[in-house]
Amino acid sequence: MRRIFEQVLLPVMTLAAFVLLWQVVAGHYPPEQFPAPSDVLKAIKELSDNGVLWTNIGISLARFGAAYLLAVVTAIPLGLFLGRFTRCHLAIDPLIQVLRPISPIAWFPLAVLWFGIGNAPAVFIIFLAAFYPILLTTISSVRSVPPVYLKVSSNFGAGARMTFLRVIVPAAFPGIMVGLHIAVGTGWIHLVAGEMLGAQSGLGFMIIDARNFLRTDEIMAGMLLVGLLGLAIYRGMKTVEGVIGRRWGVTR
Amino acid sequence: MSIEAKISLRGVEKRFVSGRGEEQTALSRLDLDIRAGEFVCLVGPSGCGKTTLINLMAGFEKPTEGEVIIDGKVATAPDPDHIMIFQDYGLYPWRTVLGNVLFGLQARKVPAAEAREKALAALDLVGLSHAVNKHPHELSGGMRQRVSIARALAVEPSVLFMDEPFAALDAFTRLHLQDELLRIWREKKPTIVFVTHDLDEAIALGERVVLMAPRPGRIQRILEVQLAHPRDRTEHDFAVFRKQLFEEFHLVHREAAEAAEYSI
Numbered sequence: 001m002r003r004i005f006e007q008v009l010l011p012v013m014t015l016a017a018f019v020l021l022w023q024v025v026a027g028h029y030p031p032e033q034f035p036a037p038s039d040v041l042k043a044i045k046e047l048s049d050n051g052v053l054w055t056n057i058g059i060s061l062a063r064f065g066a067a068y069l070l071a072v073v074t075a076i077p078l079g080l081f082l083g084r085f086t087r088c089h090l091a092i093d094p095l096i097q098v099l100r101p102i103s104p105i106a107w108f109p110l111a112v113l114w115f116g117i118g119n120a121p122a123v124f125i126i127f128l129a130a131f132y133p134i135l136l137t138t139i140s141s142v143r144s145v146p147p148v149y150l151k152v153s154s155n156f157g158a159g160a161r162m163t164f165l166r167v168i169v170p171a172a173f174p175g176i177m178v179g180l181h182i183a184v185g186t187g188w189i190h191l192v193a194g195e196m197l198g199a200q201s202g203l204g205f206m207i208i209d210a211r212n213f214l215r216t217d218e219i220m221a222g223m224l225l226v227g228l229l230g231l232a233i234y235r236g237m238k239t240v241e242g243v244i245g246r247r248w249g250v251t252r
Numbered sequence: 253m254s255i256e257a258k259i260s261l262r263g264v265e266k267r268f269v270s271g272r273g274e275e276q277t278a279l280s281r282l283d284l285d286i287r288a289g290e291f292v293c294l295v296g297p298s299g300c301g302k303t304t305l306i307n308l309m310a311g312f313e314k315p316t317e318g319e320v321i322i323d324g325k326v327a328t329a330p331d332p333d334h335i336m337i338f339q340d341y342g343l344y345p346w347r348t349v350l351g352n353v354l355f356g357l358q359a360r361k362v363p364a365a366e367a368r369e370k371a372l373a374a375l376d377l378v379g380l381s382h383a384v385n386k387h388p389h390e391l392s393g394g395m396r397q398r399v400s401i402a403r404a405l406a407v408e409p410s411v412l413f414m415d416e417p418f419a420a421l422d423a424f425t426r427l428h429l430q431d432e433l434l435r436i437w438r439e440k441k442p443t444i445v446f447v448t449h450d451l452d453e454a455i456a457l458g459e460r461v462v463l464m465a466p467r468p469g470r471i472q473r474i475l476e477v478q479l480a481h482p483r484d485r486t487e488h489d490f491a492v493f494r495k496q497l498f499e500e501f502h503l504v505h506r507e508a509a510e511a512a513e514y515s516i
């Protein structure tokens with residue numbers, strides 16, 4: 001009973017209060033300036049009916065998926081390598097530290113110059129946003145593998161390959177998972193930026209396009225959908241994490 | 253060197269250099285011979301170098317001077333024939349109990365079917381046949397330590413090094429595991445070097461108890477516990493050895509405390 005109250009009723013009540021407040025406040029402004037929730041819902045319906053919405057969502061998800069996968073398959077191996085070989089890490093760390101604070105958005109002009117307009121610059125920006133969190137957490141999880149795991153492995157005479165694949169990688173896995181998680185967040189946030197800047201499609205473009213026609217209701221519709229989809233992806237990730245965590249024997 | 257010594261320490265010295273560049277002698281010129289199949293306990297006040305010594309014997313560290321000789325060869329690296337059992341078990345949480353026990357066999361490239369057979373036999377020996385598919389986090393501390401003992405036994409090592417293996421367990425579990433360990437030792441007869449800070453445990457287990465003293469780490473005395481296993485902890489002779497060890501221990505402790513006072 002208490003669980004239902006805390007996990008369902010309480011959030012729903014807050015949401016309802018928020019929507020109500022929004023509706024009331026919006027009533028004092030012209031809808032072109034500050035659309036009410038009802039206007040936004042209408043806009044969503046309209047966009048969905050003429051199919052624009054679904055195409056854009058599909059395109060955005062595809063871009064995000066491609067960029068995220070690209071980040072995963074590059075950052076994890078690199079992170080495992082740098083975490084294992086301290087010398088290489090020391091050598092490359094200053095470079096990472098300088099590049100990392102540069103916002104992925106700052107890469108945009110160069111990205112367009114190099115890759116032209118279209119999917120590539122947006123994918124590149126999302127890739128950058130997801131790359132660093134995965135890389136850094138992978139490095140640190142490899143470096144913080146408990147020494148006793150390695151002692152046991154060397155005591156039993158396990159070779160370098162077995163120690164790496166059967167001890168270091170699984171021991172670092174829960175930490176890497178945290179990085180994958182963070183990267184979903186940062187990647188998704190930069191999706192909108194990436195699509196606003198150069199793309200001719202996708203949710204980010206949809207928002208910019210709506211601005212050009214002063215359709216505030218469509219702008220908000222786009223924002224709301226970005227938020228909801230982000231939440232859905234995050235939840236999906238949590239579920240996958242839970243399943244893997246149970247297999248790994250690290251569930252709490 | 254005596255011919256029959258399994259493990260032989262020849263003038264072993266270990267110095268550490270601290271962060272400030274000062275050199276500290278953790279162990280000074282230590283000689284000790286351990287027979288094959290012997291059960292030796294190392295006791296001594298905290299910081300007297302017990303862990304350092306067992307790490308040297310297990311090949312995790314190298315002596316600054318002198319050498320550790322096992323089976324006539326200088327020990328310089330960890331060896332699958334000499335398995336260390338840690339206080340915090342060192343189990344892999346992502347592997348099941350069986351998977352953990354299989355690790356050492358897989359490292360040796362033992363064929364899967366044979367490895368499984370050996371692992372199950374080792375788990376049977378420590379009484380964990382019912383928990384083979386559990387993960388370590390589902391087990392009590394005592395059961396976890398049994399898994400780590402089974403993992404060691406599975407590769408049939410001739411030496412077991414144990415650094416305070418039961419220190420984190422409650423008194424009941426500790427007594428139980430002591431008896432289990434003795435049973436396994438009598439059955440398999442490995443050489444066991446067992447570090448403990450529990451003097452009763454040392455008397456209950458060791459054929460010899462090596463009492464160490466700190467600053468610098470050295471052997472103060474070696475007590476031969478001439479009692480047949482299994483030992484009755486309530487017996488008169490047990491109490492005699494116990495008293496002897498406690499008195500020596502207090503002496504070492506007092507000397508160490510006085511030395512510490514002088515140095516301030």
Ligand SMILES: Nc1ncnc2c1ncn2[C@@H]1O[C@H](COP(=O)(O)OP(=O)(O)OP(=O)(O)O)[C@@H](O)[C@H]1O
Binds near residue numbers: 278301303305
């Ligand atoms: N890696 C190290 N670097 C520097 N000094 C060390 C190192 N390992 C141990 N020492 C020092 O060597 C001495 C002996 O330490 P050791 O851990 O062997 O003692 P111990 O007898 O096992 O103590 P305890 O009963 O508390 O486990 C201590 O003074 C310790 O500070």
Ligand SMILES: [Mg+2]
Binds near residue numbers: 303304
């Ligand atoms: Mg110690």
